[in-house]
Amino acid sequence: MKIIGDYHTHTIFSHGKGTIRDNVEAAIDKGLKEIAICDHGPGHRLYGVKKKEIFEMRKIIDELNQEYEDINILLGVEANVMDYNGTIDIDEEILKAIDILLLGFHYGIIPKDGGSRFKFYFLNPISKVLPFLQKRMVNLNTEAIIKAINKYPIDLITHPGSKARLDIKKVAKAAYNRGTALEINSNHSQLSVENIKIALTEKVEFYINSDAHEPSMVGNVNKGLERALEAKVPIHRIKNIEG
Numbered sequence: 480m481k482i483i484g485d486y487h488t489h490t491i492f493s494h495g496k497g498t499i500r501d502n503v504e505a506a507i508d509k510g511l512k513e514i515a516i517c518d519h520g521p522g523h524r525l526y527g528v529k530k531k532e533i534f535e536m537r538k539i540i541d542e543l544n545q546e547y548e549d550i551n552i553l554l555g556v557e558a559n560v561m562d563y564n565g566t567i568d569i570d571e572e573i574l575k576a577i578d579i580l581l582l583g584f585h586y587g588i589i590p591k592d593g594g595s596r597f598k599f600y601f602l603n604p605i606s607k608v609l610p611f612l613q614k615r616m617v618n619l620n621t622e623a624i625i626k627a628i629n630k631y632p633i634d635l636i637t638h639p640g641s642k643a644r645l646d647i648k649k650v651a652k653a654a655y656n657r658g659t660a661l662e663i664n665s666n667h668s669q670l671s672v673e674n675i676k677i678a679l680t681e682k683v684e685f686y687i688n689s690d691a692h693e694p695s696m697v698g699n700v701n702k703g704l705e706r707a708l709e710a711k712v713p714i715h716r717i718k719n720i721e722g
């Protein structure tokens with residue numbers, strides 16, 4: 480089994496350690512045919528990419544694609560779920576500039592409406608210790624991400640179940656209906672083996688990505704691959720692995 484592309488890598492445009500060129504050269508060294516540069520969306524207060532930087536990144540990637548013939552470089556964004564209506568931090572202009580759209584739950588965003596702020600920063604953390612709230616939060620988080628899946632052309636949900644708990648079966652079903660894949664993330668524990676097995680009961684497809692924050696980690700998907708093997712994911716359902 481071999482990884483052919485890594486679709487989730489970070490650079491200095493958010494909080495990664497390497498430049499776009501560093502990630503691309505690392506990917507070439509590892510024999511990848513494709514790499515996506517997906518820094519955090521502009522809604523992230525601490526390390527989100529600024530909107531104007533996305534257009535700078537576009538230019539850099541277009542030039543690197545001219546320079547390197549052996550690899551295809553995609554510009555993406557790892558967008559943030561911004562509220563419980565499924566709004567994300569990507570507008571039409573950004574959508575036109577990028578090649579791939581990733582979406583995940585992250586802390587570090589400030590929802591515009593007070594209700595979402597309360598759910599995200601108060602109910603979500605305390606629901607982890609108060610069992611009677613858990614089901615309600617899982618439902619709310621799941622609804623939010625499904626609304627986003629139905630509203631935007633999302634290619635991939637990153638680390639589903641990390642940061643905010645989700646009903647993976649429902650997310651997998653909604654994702655499949657919209658051609659959105661789920662990520663088995665090598666840098667986070669989700670999807671876990673148990674959650675991969677749940678997702679497998681729907682027809683959704685998967686990516687196994689590094690979520691590299693430094694160039695040396697690009698293409699390093701061993702942890703994700705191990706979980707996929709343990710959960711017995713058929714290889715044809717993993718979009719970036721070949722047998």
Ligand SMILES: [Zn+2]
Nearest residue numbers: 557583585637
């Ligand atoms: Zn993430």
Ligand SMILES: [Zn+2]
Nearest residue numbers: 487489557690
């Ligand atoms: Zn990431």
